[in-house]
Amino acid sequence: MESDPQLVLDWNSYAIAANGYLKVGLPDEALAMAKKLEVFVVNAKRSNIALDLLLKLYAETRKKDELHRIWELYRGKEKIYNKGYISMISSLLAFDDIEGAEKIFQEWESRKLSYDFRVPNLLIDAYCKKDLLAKAKALVNKVVTKGGKPSVDSYYLASGYLEDNHIPKALMKAIAVCPPHWKPSKETLASCVECLEGKGDVVGADKFINSFEG
16 A cells, blocks of 8 residues: 555545454554554644544554553544544443543533533443443433433333333333334343343243234
């Protein structure tokens, strides 16, 4: 790529190359492309999109120190908008760093940007996956007071499991916020069926599954 004198390279060229290397399982080569992408970022006047990509690349190449370094560069160089916070929180959650993601979320809240519900939904989903259901429900309620709608599967899990494993009540809450013809994810469905079967309600589990067929 770089040996072709007629080819004009920019940061996007290196981003495409890095993603290509990641897809074929070559993280070291992807990391090398990310480093070259950085050269363009440092010299660019507006580089939010490239910085968002760098956060993602360093997360996918498992370089947490580099991730934090780019975040500090981002803070000092650009005004960070919702997309930047989404990129950083997603990247930290890729390392299962919920505490770090919470700190970035708190920073996002303090900035009082336009309320993008994708930001809290990232944490709600992470809480549910880690069985931190009290935290999930608290954040769901907070999002709802802002007039937003959490992702349906997260709302279903967080709202339902704390109601003494009351699946029908959770289902009704999910239906209230879901789009037409919505079906829960396989993960959500399996969790709910397991809950019903654990209570000895095999018939209820069958009815629950059948209610989403057709």
